[in-house]
Each structure stands twice: as structure tokens, then as C-alpha cells.
Amino acid sequence: MxxxxxxxxxxxxxxxxxxxxxxxxxxxxxxxxxxxxxxxxxxxxxxxxxxxxxxxxxxxxxxxxxxxxxxxxxxxxxxxxxxxxxxxxxxxxxxxxTYNKRISRLSAVQEHKMVVRAIEQGAHEDRLARALRLDVSTVRRRFRMLDGICDEVVELLADGPCPKNVFEVLKKMKPMRQIEATELMIGQKNYSSGFVKTILAATPDDQLVLKRAKDGPQDISREQIARLERELSAAQKRTKYIEESYGEDVLELTIAKAYLSKWLKRPSIVQWLEDNQPEYLAEFQEVAEMTSLASSVTSPPGS
Structure with missing residues (x-):
């Protein structure tokens, strides 16, 4: 051995x-x-x-x-x-x-934990804001982002591409409904704020942290439920399209990416392209540096 x-x-x-x-x-x-x-x-x-x-x-x-x-x-x-x-x-x-293939983008939850750790270790909010090129109020919001979010949801979204404003909507729901909403987002692969707002609109009062005002508009819930149904229908169409074309598209892209990556490792080729065809070089490098083939597969028209 x-x-x-x-x-x-x-x-x-x-x-x-x-x-x-x-x-x-x-x-x-x-x-x-x-x-x-x-x-x-x-x-x-x-x-x-x-x-x-x-x-x-x-x-x-x-x-x-x-x-x-x-x-x-x-x-x-x-x-x-x-x-x-x-x-x-x-x-x-x-x-x-291969550096770019090993890059793991920070999720909102991971970024929150970094901000919390930095502040707990003595970093001032204003210095964090300057380093991150953010307003101090934004740093404070990120520090408090998970207040009111149950642990199960934090775990489910720890590595997910979930926008920060989604957590503000989830906070309006009780823990069990937060989990249901999160599982629906993950199942549909839809983390948009519009999608979670329609889930909120379809949530019964007894599953909300604060009940809706009885004297408020009565047609909002029906309207937003209809939006939820439309988004679910669109998600199903996108899923069907991907199922039909995904394998062939990814195979072709994988072959092209491997071929370009191999040739772009040769400095003489890179130098020639930079001198003679710089626009091609930029495109070739973009393909070779793709970190996710799935996100590069052609989307259906109008999606």
C-alpha cells in the first residue's frame, strides 16, 4: 500500500x-x-x-x-x-x-452569523458598515434578521439562496406556519419575496403572530391567493420545461466548459486571444468560470 x-x-x-x-x-x-x-x-x-x-x-x-x-x-x-x-x-x-469552482457564495443566514460574530467580538457597527459599503441601519437589520425566526427554519435556509427580505415576511407567521412556508419555497425552488407574501396572504389568522385588522380591506387575501396559484402554475411549467431539456443542455455545456477550461490554462493561448480577439476571450472565460451549470441552462421563453 x-x-x-x-x-x-x-x-x-x-x-x-x-x-x-x-x-x-x-x-x-x-x-x-x-x-x-x-x-x-x-x-x-x-x-x-x-x-x-x-x-x-x-x-x-x-x-x-x-x-x-x-x-x-x-x-x-x-x-x-x-x-x-x-x-x-x-x-x-x-x-x-480550480478556484472559482470551489467558491461558495454566502447565504443570508451565513452572512447574518458573520455580522453577529463580528459585533460580539467588538467590531463597531459604523466600521462594519464602511467595510461592507452599507448603511449602519442596514448592518443593524442584518444583525437582527433572525429575531423571531424558529430554529428549524434557520437550519432549512442555512445554505439556501433566500433573500433577506423574505425573513421579514416569515416573522409574521407562527413557527409551524414558518416551517410550512419554508418547505413550500424549497419544494418549488422559489425564494422570491412575492412568493412568500402570497403564502402569508393565504395563512389563517390563527397561524399569524398578529391577527389581521377586521376593518381592513376584505379582498386582499383572495387577490393574493390568486397570485399564489399563478406562481405555482408558472413554477410547474418551468419544472416541466427543465425536465425535458435539462440533461441534453447540461451535457453540451459541460463538454464546452471542460474544453475551454483546458485551453485557457495555457498562457500563450490566453495572450493571443487578448491581443487578437479580446471579446471572444471574455466570453470564453465567462463559460470556463461558471460555478453552477444548472443556472446557465437556457430558461424557457418568458420565464
Missing amino acids: NNKMPPPGFESETRVIPLDAIVPLKAMRAALKQSHKYAQIAASIHEIGMVECPVVVPNPQKEGTYYLLDGLLRIEIAKELGWTEVECLVATDDEAY
Whole structure:
């Protein structure tokens, strides 16, 4: 039996590397600099510094230079801030780790827990707000987001793509109804606030935290129940469409993604595309960096 340990994928110590010695393997799309994500990362780096080191690999063709494997936005922001060097994690093999495939986006519940932990450990709300590029009132709302939500629902939605405003609607229901509503959202794969509001409208008074005012409009419940029925019908149509086309679409996309990923690992090809066909390079990189094939399959018309 061979007990030999595989070689480490990274050097044990980080290196401080001049920014002009780091060569990106992909072009920065102009629209990306105008995105909320870019502004949020820039605010975080400006406020608390570089938390996560960019990842590079030595350029075997030119000593003292490095190819950038992960952290293009961080490197661009560092340049804008006037930095001349940055601390980097150095990979020993440029194919040892496919970074974007390992990224796990934070759910609303996970983000709430991070905010709570930071405040409990002494972080000030105003500094958190600056680092996250949010209003202080928004940070406070995120801190209190799960107040009134039962533990079972928190567990069910811990990793789900559930918008934060959905929790405000769930708070109006008693625990058992919260669980029922959550299971319905998960079953239909519909986490929209409109969907959960229609569930709220169809909830009997005895399952609400506060009963509806008797002198309020009497036709709201019927109207919103009708909306719920329409959304359920649309969800069923989308499910049927996906069942019919999903397998073939994903197979074709998987083959294309694997093919492009293989060729884009070759710096010479990336450099040629950047010099001669930059628009194709951007599209190829977008396909190669997909983290979820399911979300990339063509949706039915009008969905």
C-alpha cells in the first residue's frame, strides 16, 4: 500500500510581490469596475486591508514574474489605491486547484452569523458598515434578521439562496406556519419575496403572530391567493420545461466548459486571444468560470 503523501499545492509561507510582476491570465471587463461587487471589495480593502491574499504561480518562462490565478479584482483595487506590492499565496502547480469552482457564495443566514460574530467580538457597527459599503441601519437589520425566526427554519435556509427580505415576511407567521412556508419555497425552488407574501396572504389568522385588522380591506387575501396559484402554475411549467431539456443542455455545456477550461490554462493561448480577439476571450472565460451549470441552462421563453 502506498502511503506517500501528495505534494503540497502551495508554499508554506506567503510572499510579498511587486504588483508589476504579477501577470493576470484574463482581462478585466470594463463593466466589472462599475459593479456593486467591485465597489464593496474596494471599500473593504480601503477600510481593513487585504483580508484574502491573491493566489499566484511562478512564471516558468520569466524569473521573478508570476501568473495570477485568483484575485483579479483585489489586484486592480490595490493598483487604484496606489499600492506597489501585495502579499500573495504562491501555488506550486497552476492546475492544482480550480478556484472559482470551489467558491461558495454566502447565504443570508451565513452572512447574518458573520455580522453577529463580528459585533460580539467588538467590531463597531459604523466600521462594519464602511467595510461592507452599507448603511449602519442596514448592518443593524442584518444583525437582527433572525429575531423571531424558529430554529428549524434557520437550519432549512442555512445554505439556501433566500433573500433577506423574505425573513421579514416569515416573522409574521407562527413557527409551524414558518416551517410550512419554508418547505413550500424549497419544494418549488422559489425564494422570491412575492412568493412568500402570497403564502402569508393565504395563512389563517390563527397561524399569524398578529391577527389581521377586521376593518381592513376584505379582498386582499383572495387577490393574493390568486397570485399564489399563478406562481405555482408558472413554477410547474418551468419544472416541466427543465425536465425535458435539462440533461441534453447540461451535457453540451459541460463538454464546452471542460474544453475551454483546458485551453485557457495555457498562457500563450490566453495572450493571443487578448491581443487578437479580446471579446471572444471574455466570453470564453465567462463559460470556463461558471460555478453552477444548472443556472446557465437556457430558461424557457418568458420565464
